[in-house]
Amino acid sequence: MALYGASTEYVLHSLLWLVDTKEPLSSLDLADLQEIPSAFMAKLLPKLEKAGILHASEGMKGGYVLAKPAWEISVLSVVDAIEGRKSLFNCQEIRGRCALYSEGPPRWATQGVCGIHAAMLRAEQAMREELAKTTLADLSDIVRKKAPSQFLDEAQSWFGNRVKTRREGSVRKNKILKKSVNNKELP
Amino acid sequence: MALYGASTEYVLHSLLWLVDTKEPLSSLDLADLQEIPSAFMAKLLPKLEKAGILHASEGMKGGYVLAKPAWEISVLSVVDAIEGRKSLFNCQEIRGRCALYSEGPPRWATQGVCGIHAAMLRAEQAMREELAKTTLADLSDIVRKKAPSQFLDEAQSWFGNRVKTRREGSVRKNKILKKSVNNKELP
DNA sequence: AAAACGAGGACCTATATTGTCTGCGTTATG
DNA sequence: CATAACGCAGACAATATAGGTCCTCGTTTT
Incomplete structure (x- = not known):
């Protein structure tokens, strides 16, 4: 329904909380603060780590920190990291599919970029340039x-x-308790 | 996967065939020439008629003709007619969903347009302006x-x-024949 | 040793896209 | 005037993707 979905929105808002924070923030903290599904967030942030936008530290007291200064992180780079370089339009080369081409499309028909595709690519480029202008x-x-x-x-x-x-009541703790209860009931 | 799908592609290519043609072309003709599913095309073109891009004539020898000169039909108008004014990003107002807001978000938080949304809207606008520049x-x-x-x-x-x-072998005719055969078999 | 992390994969579900098939009203043609 | 070729509309079905959950594993602090 839209090119960029909730994943991008969650992540961009989360990154804003990381701008002014020195200590690492966990995906659970970020999710709970913004009332966002935490298990989903946990799947998103590793993508930003691979893209070099976040630095992750493992283990207790671990979490995420910006890997670069905020003015070097563009909205475009975040979007690409999360959505994976989505294109505006996926050309299927209809121009080569004419019933009049008895034995495959002639060269003149498939040379260069399809005019329709080219128009879409220009629009996509304009969009990307605009997204590159805004930084965190x-x-x-x-x-x-x-x-x-x-x-x-x-x-x-x-x-x-x-x-x-951390030591007190956390979401994880409750889940682990439930799990051990189940384990005891099983055998 | 992409903002604009196959529907838009089919329709834009079909419109190109209508630029130089005086007589109405049927959705079946356009589909067969481009090896596109004809029943699907038949669902697409009425959208262009409602948008004032095509003029439809009913009955035998009916079909579609451009309703305006080709230089007055922008790619943007076609896309909007088919895809229905899709937006690049659908803001869910995450900014108003902070766990620290005990009784609903304060006014300062939800005033104006969300900064993230605004950046997306600028990108969308740039994209739309570019699509508006290209005409049929x-x-x-x-x-x-x-x-x-x-x-x-x-x-x-x-x-x-x-x-x-028209009188000879057409796709429709074969279907109707098949149908009457089936009807005879039923009782 | 246990709790709190990140990483990653299996899985589920709702919705949008792409497509097919039907019936109905309209118009030209023989 | 019957019929074939149209446009139009709606009821499906199949497939893909997004959004979300759950579980397991290795790592790090306390």
């Missing part, structure tokens, strides 16, 4: 201008408290 | 420069012969 720093500035500084502080301490409460 | 006349020129005039004449006479052979 630009987006972050917009948020910071809108939000009261008090809120941004609250957010920082929310992440901080999360680090402290 | 432009595309038709490209084809006419490539194709030998002999081929274009052959195509015209193919359409002409089709009109003559």
Whole structure:
């Protein structure tokens, strides 16, 4: 229905939270804060790591940090990392499929790029150039201008408290408990 | 996988055949010439008629003709008619979904357009402007420069012969025959 | 040793796209 | 005036993709 879906939206919003944070944030923290399905987020962020946008650290106290300064991360690079270089239009070379071509299409018909395809490619290029102009720093500035500084502080301490409460009740813990209960019931 | 699919491709190629033709062409003729599923084409072209791009004439010897000169029909208008004004990105207002907002999002958070959405809208606008620049006349020129005039004449006479052979073996006829055979077998 | 991470794969489901088939009204033609 | 060739509309079916869940594994801190 749209070229870019919820995955891209989730990831871009998550990246904004990472701009001002020094310590690594986990995919679970990012998902819970934004009320986004956490298991889904966990599948998205590794793509950004492979694209060199995020740096991941494993193990307890691990998580994600921007791998580059925010002004060097364009919206285009994020979109490409998540959606995988989607094109606007997928040419099927209809021009070579004419019933009048008895034995395959002649050379003049399939030479160069199809005119329709070319028009689509120009539009796609214009779109990509526009997406390349905006960086994470630009987006972050917009948020910071809108939000009261008090809120941004609250957010920082929310992440901080999360680090402290790792030991207490977490989503994972509950799942593991449920699992061990099941294991005991099985045999 | 792509924003614009096969429907758009089929229709744009079909419109090119209509540029130089005076007599109405049926969806079946257009489909058969380009080896495109004809029943599918028959569902597409009425959309162009509603959008004011094609003029349809019903009944025998009916078919489609361009409703406007080719230089007034942009690729954008065709795409919109077929795909229905698809947007590049569908904003779900993630910014209003923060766990820190205890009783709904504050005004400052949801004021104006989301920064991420705005960037996508700029890209979409750039794409649409580019698609608006190309017209059917432009595309038709490209084809006419490539194709030998002999081929274009052959195509015209193919359409002409089709009109003559209406009475003879057509796809529809075979289907109707099959149907009556089945009807006889049923009781 | 256990808890909290990331990575990755199997799996499920809802929806959009692509296509087929039917019936109905309209128009030219013999 | 019957019929063939049209456009139009809607009911399906098949397939692909996006979105989402769950489970297992290895790593790192405490």
